[in-house]
Amino acid sequence: MSVLIVGSIALDTVKTPVEEHADLLGGSASYSAVGASFFSPVNLVGVVGDDFPKEHIEYLKSRRIDLDGLQIVPGKTFRWSGEYMWDLNTRETRSVELNVFEHFTPTLPANYANAPYVLLANIAPKLQSHVLDQMSRPKFVIADTMDLWISIAKEDLTALLKRVDMLILNDGEARQFTGETSLIKAGAKIRSLGPKYVAIKKGEHGCLLFGEKEFFSCGAYPLEDIHDPTGAGDTFAGGLAGYLSANDNGPVSFETLRRAVVYGSVLASYNVEAFSLERLRTLTQSDIDARYGAFRTMSQFELI
């Protein structure tokens, strides 16, 4: 069963305090789709310009990512450039060139409309809603977002929330969206707007998962060297969605979601070890299993 993913596909320029690389494969959909592909086939919906390198298309195809929903249109691919400060946590956007993204309307091929699992990776909430308009009722819809949409499209985002099963956002965005300093209150407030589940990512401090009465706190892998944090959140969301799609046994349970959150965290932790999607290119199932085991060991303690 394939998971449907829509989002941005970009050529990124990323600067950290020690390195700078230009024209890297990036975008929320690229990271999410490759993350999900470790568990499940993917149907990708997005847009690129005619300057988009063929090698990236070949790479995505090689990962079981179906590209029938990828529009290749005349013009330049979306470009984003960001710079990380010394803590590798604070990031400034240096430039954004929307290019072909400016007039993008996601259009689903007919055979994508029945996908049971959907990840609306980070793009404008109106476009995320437009994808759902073209679908028969999916089983589980996950939406990701960013501070930009909370600032300029809060109404659209709030409307979208009524149609999704799970929202993923980071701690700063959860506080910005709800006006709550407490992430526990923020999680509950977002749940009251629609999604049954909310995942709040805390960067190097892991992630909180909220359900109706359930709560789960997942740590982060203690990495010594982070090379490029870009796309960690997208890889997390992709891994989570791919795991759910590959383990579809009846209604999605909190137990399955907990495992999905850990797998998402495993993939995100690998992704930041190198620029762009480089680390994911060489990642193996046994790497994933080993780090899943490490997460488990790190979170266990004895009964008294």
Ligand code: AMP
């Ligand atoms: P993250 O590090 O999870 O925030 O994701 C970074 C990715 O988001 C980069 O690869 C960018 O190309 C992409 N991106 C940046 N701004 C936007 C935007 N406004 N809409 C969609 N994707 C974006």
